[in-house]
Amino acid sequence: MRFVPEPPGRSESMKLRAYLASLLLATAVDAAGQMNCDLKAYKEQPGLSARLSGEALELEWQGAAGAQLRASFGIANGQPVVRELAVMKQGGSWAPLGRDLTPDFHVTTGKRRISEQQLQPLRELGRMDPAYLEEQKWNVFWDSPLTVPGVTRTNPGLPRKPEEIRRDGVKYQISGCEVKTDGARIEVTFPGVTLGIFSGRLVFTAYKGTNLLRQEVVAKTEEPSVAYKYHAGLKGFRTNAVSRVTWQDTSRSWQKYEFGGAVNRDPVALRARNRLAIIESNNGSLAYFPPPHKFFFAREIELNLGYVWFRKDDANTFSAGVRHGDREEGYRPYGVSDAQWNKRVSQARSFAQANFALYNAPPGTWQRMAVYYYLSPANARATQTAVLAFTHGDTYKRLPGYQVAVSHFHTHFNEMLSDAGTIDAQPTWLPVFRSLGINIAMMSDFHGDGHATDAGPLRFADQQTYFDGCRRHSDKEFLIMPGEEPDAFFGGHYTMVFPKPVFWSHVRKEGQTFEENDPKYGKVYHVGNAAEELAMLRNEGGFVWQAHPRTKGSSGYPEAIRETEHFRSDRYLGASYQSLPVDQSEKRICEKRCFGVLDDMNNWGAAKYLFAEGDTYAKYPDDDTYSHLLVNYVKLPKLPAFDDSWKPLFGALRAGDFFVTSGEVLIKNSAIEGTGAKRTLVADVEWTFPLEFVEVVWGDGGKIERKEIPATQYPAFGSQRFRIPFDTAGHKWVRFAVWDSAGNGAFTQPVHLK
Template identity: 45%
Template structure:
C-alpha cells in the first residue's frame, strides 16, 4: 500500500513535470512579436521572423557573412546563436544561448562650479547655466567613500548597485542606412529603465550592444559593466589578450569557476575568445567609454568570468575608483553624468571572425590604427598641455629630467608620446612647480633649464615646446605659446620695468597686469587660449572675458578641446556645451568685426605617463598643415601661423580630413572635404552664424560603410 501511494505520488510528479516541459516548450515556440514597420530589406542586410526567432544576416568584411538569431525567453532577450561563414559556405557557430548582462553603479554628482558662478558680481549667469555647472565637475569621485578631499564626507548609502532585468514582450527592427537596429523594450535597472539594442553594420563584422535607458533622479553619476554570458567552453576554449607590456597572454578554461568578473588589463582594451572555428573579440568604445582623469593607468577595461565547467561570459567594465593612494588622482574619477530624462547609451562592441585570436585582435585594432595616429601627407600631429608631474604633484617635467643628472636622459613620458605618432607637443611646466612666481632670477634660470630639457628631447621629426599654463590677470587658466623660449616673470615688482636686458638671459619681461600681457604677446608674436573652458579653474570662462580687449584680439586663439570632460552618454557630440558652444557663440559674436575666427586646440592636461599606460582613449590631437617639423633651435612661427590661420583639423584619430574648402560666397556656399574614417560614421554637421543666429545642417551618413 505504501509503495502504491509512492507510485501515485511519483506519477503525479512526473505528470506535473511533463506538463511544465510542454508548457515551456510551447512558450518558447510562440511566434516572436516583432515590429518590422521601420525595416527595409536591402542587399547584404536582412532581417526575418521565423517562428520564435528573429534572424538577422549581413555581409561583413571581405567575403564573410554573419548571422545573429534572437529570441525571448520569459521576457529575457537571448542571442540564440552567433554564426559566421565564408559566403556560400557552412555556418560556424561561435556562441549559443547568450544572455546580455548589464550592471550599473551610481553615486551623487557634487561640485562647486555653480556656486562659483553665483558668487560672480561682474557677470550674471542664468539659473540654467548655474545648475548645469554642477554636471561639469572634474574634481569629483562619486564612488570614493568617504572621499579623498571632500568637504562633506560621502556616505556608503549614496552608492547604489543595480543589475539589469528584462521583461520584453517583443522587439522592433529598424533599417538606418547601412545598419540595422534590433530593440528589445522592457529593461529595468534600479533607477534606470529603457531598452536593450543590438546594431549590426553592413561591410563590417562589428556588433554593437547598448542599453538605452534613462533615470528621472537628479545628480546621478554612474559607471556600467556589460557583456554576454553563455559562451561554451567546449566551443571557445580560451580567452586571449596582450598585457600592458605587449606580451601575449591567455586563460584556458578547465579549472575552477569564478565568483565575480575577472578584470583584464589588456593592451589596446581588446579581449578575444578563440575556438576551432573562429573567434569573438570584445572591446569598449575607444574614447567615449572613458571619462577625464589625471593619469592614464590601465584599470582593466575588459573581463571574463567562468560561470561553470561548460559556460563563461565576457565583456567590458570600468573600475569604481582610480585605485591610487594619491589624493589628487583619487579625487578625479568623475564617471558619466545622467541628467534626468536623458537616454543614456551604455554601449560596447563585439567583433566576430573566422580567424584565430591574434588576427581577430589585429582586425579590431584597425579601427584605431593600432592606437597610433596615422601619418597624413602635408600634416604634422600636435597636441598641447602636459604637466607630467610625479605622484607628489610638485615635481614636473624639467625637474624630473634634472633629477636624472643629465638633460639627455629621455623621460618615459616622451617615449610614450612618440610611440603614439605625435610630432609636436607643448609642455606646461610652471604650474605650481619650480619658481613659477619668482620676479626674476630664479624663474629665469628655471626657464633656461626648461628650454634645454625640451630641446634635448627633440629629434628630426619630433619637437617639444616649453610653453605654459599660467593663471594670471585674464581669469581662469590659459595656455600661452611663443615661437621661441621667451623669458618673462609673472609678477612685476614696484620699480621693475616692463622689459629690460639681462646680462645672462638677454631680453626679459615682467608682467604685472593684463595690459602687460598683451604687450608681451605683441612684442614676441605670442598667442593664448582658454584652458579647460567652463570647468575646473576656468568655470565661467571664456564667457567672462568675451567683451574684453584681451579676447577681442587675434592673439586670442579660442579654447582647448578635451573630449572626456562632462561625459554624458546621451549626447552625440563630445564636449558639446563646454567647447563647441563656447566657440560657436564667440564666432557669432565677433562676426563682421574683422577678427579672425576663434578655434579649438586639443589638449591633454594629465600627469606622469609611460608606454605601459593606456594613452589613446584619453588623447585627442590636432593635425597641423605643415610640410616639416621645425627644429628646437629654429623659429616655431610656422606652428603658430598654422593654428592662427585655421590650417588644421582636430580628431580623436578615427576620422581624418586630408583637405577641405569653402567655395562660393554669401548664402551660396559649398563645403567640400576629403574624409576617411574607420568606425561607421553617424553624421556630418556644418555650423555657421551671421552675427545674430547660429544655424546648423546635420547630414546623416549611416548609409556609408566602415573604413571609408
C-alpha cells in the same frame, strides 16, 4: 521577525498583476510559434537581412573579406537571448562562436556634485545663482562619486554617505522586438529593460560591410544629480566550446586563460592593451571592446585600469564584457631626491582619492551603454589586427601635408631633469607621444612644479632647464615646445606658447621693469598686469587660449572676459577642446560645453578656434593614452626643428588651418567654394567605424543653427567627398564636422564669411 498583515484585497491584486505579466511574456511567441517582432521599419537589401525563423529572429549580414555574419535572437520567459552568433568565411560553412547567451548589464550610480575648484572663480565673478550652479555641476572634473567619505574641501556637501551609491543588475520584461533598417545597418530593439534607476530598451546593431555587432542599453532616469558607470557583456559562453580568452597585456605580451581555475566571484579585470580581449575557439574568434573614446571620462592620468573582463560563472560557463573600475589608482612616482619622490607620492595619492568623475546622466536623457563585438573566422591574432584597424593601431595616421599636435601636459619636465641631474634623462612620456604618431607636443610646466611665482632668478633657471630639455629631446620628426598654463592676469586658466623660448615671470618685484636685459638670460619680461601680458605676446608673436573653458579654474570663462582687449586680440586664439564631461546621451564629444564655447566665441566677434588639449600628468608606455586623447592635425608641410623658426606653425594656427579629431575620422581637405549668397562646403573625409552623420554649423552673431545630414549609408573604412550647398544670407561664420557610429569624430575650425 515582525509580521505585517496584508491589506484586504492586496493578495488578489498581486495575483492579477502576476497573471497579466505572464500573459504579456507569453505574447513574445505567438500561437504559430513565431517570435513577435515589428518589422514595419525593416527594408531588405543585399548583404543585410532579417527574418523570423520560428522562435528566433535571424540577422545576416556581409562582413569584411568575404565573410558572412549571423546573429540569432529569441525571448525566453521575458529574457532576451542571443540564440547564436556565427560566422562563415568565404567558401566555408557556418561556424558558431556562441550560443544561448544573455546580454548582461550592471550599473553603479552615485551623486553628482559641483567642485570647489569651479566655485572659486564663480564666487569671484558673482555668478552664484542656484539655477546656474545646477547647470555648471554637470561640467565638473574634480568629483569622485564612489569615494566615501571623499576628500575634504573638494566638493560641497561632503562627506559622502554609503547609501548614495547603488549597484544594480539588469532586469528584463521583454514581450517582443522591433527591427529597423537605417542606411547600411539593422537595429533590433527589445523594449522592457530596467537597470537600477534607469529604464529603457536593449538594442543590437549590425553594420553591413564589417564584422561589428554593437550591443547597448539605451535608458534614462528621472532622478536628479546622477553620476554613473556601467558594465556590459554576454553571459553563458560554454567552456567546452571555447579554447581560451586571450589578450595582450600592457607590455604587448600575449596572455591567455583556459578556464582551468576555480569559479570567479567577481569579474576579472584585464589590463589589456588596446582595451581588447578575444574569445578564441576552433571555429574562430569573438573580440569584445568598448567604444574607443566615448567610453572614457576625463582623468588626470591615463593608467590602464582594466576595461575588459571575464568571469568563470561555474564549471561549464563564463561571461565576458567591458567595465570601469570603482576608483582611480595612483601613477608610479619618480624622483632621485626624497623631496621629489615624496612630492610625486602625494600627488599620485591625491589624484586617486579626489578624481574619478564617471558619466553624467541629467534627468530624462537617453544614455547609451554600449559594448562592441567583432565576429571573425580567424584566430585571435588575426582578429586583433582586424579590430585595431578601426583605431589605426591606436595611433594617429600620417596625413601628407599635416603635423599632429597636442598640448597641455603637466609632466613637471624641468623638475624631473633637475632632480636627475642631467638633461639627457629621458622622460617616460616621450615614447608615449612618439608611438602614438604625434609630431608636436606643447608642454605645460610650472603648474604645481618649479618656481612659478618667482620674480626672476629661480624661475629663469627653471625655464633654462625646461628649454634645454625640450631642445635636447626634440628630433627630426618630433618637436617639444615649452608652453605654460598661467592663471595670472587674463582670467581663469589659459595656455600660452611662443614661436621661440621666451624668459618671463608673471610676478614683478620693486625695482624691476616690464622688459629687461638680463646678463645671463638676455631679454626677459616681468609681467605685472593684463596689458603687459598682452604686450609681451604681441612683441614675441605668442598665442594664448582658454584652458578647459567653463569648467575647473576657468568656470565662468571666457564669457567673463569677452569684451577685454586681450580676448578680442588676434593673440587670443580661442579655447581648448577635451572630452570633459562625458554624457552618453550626447552624439558628439564634449557636445555642450566645448562646442557651446566655440560657437559663442565666434558669434561674439572675430574668428576663434578650439585646440585639442590633454590636460594630464605623468605618462608611461603601458598607459592607455590613446583612448583619452584628442589631437590637432595642423596643415604644415614641414616640421620645424627646435632651433628653426616656428612662425609657419603659428601662421597655420592663426589662420585656422587645422582640424581636431579623435583619430578615427580624418578631414583631409576642406574648403568653401563659390561667391555671393550661394556657396558650397566641400570636404574630403576618410573614416574607419561606420559613419553616423555630417553637419554644417553656422552662426549669425546671435543664434546658432546647423544642418545635420545622416550618413548611416556609409559603411566602415570609407572615404567620400562631401559637397554641401548652403546659403550665406545672414551667416557670419560656418564650420563642418563628421561623427561616426561609435561617437568618434572630427571638425574643422570656423570660417568667417566675407
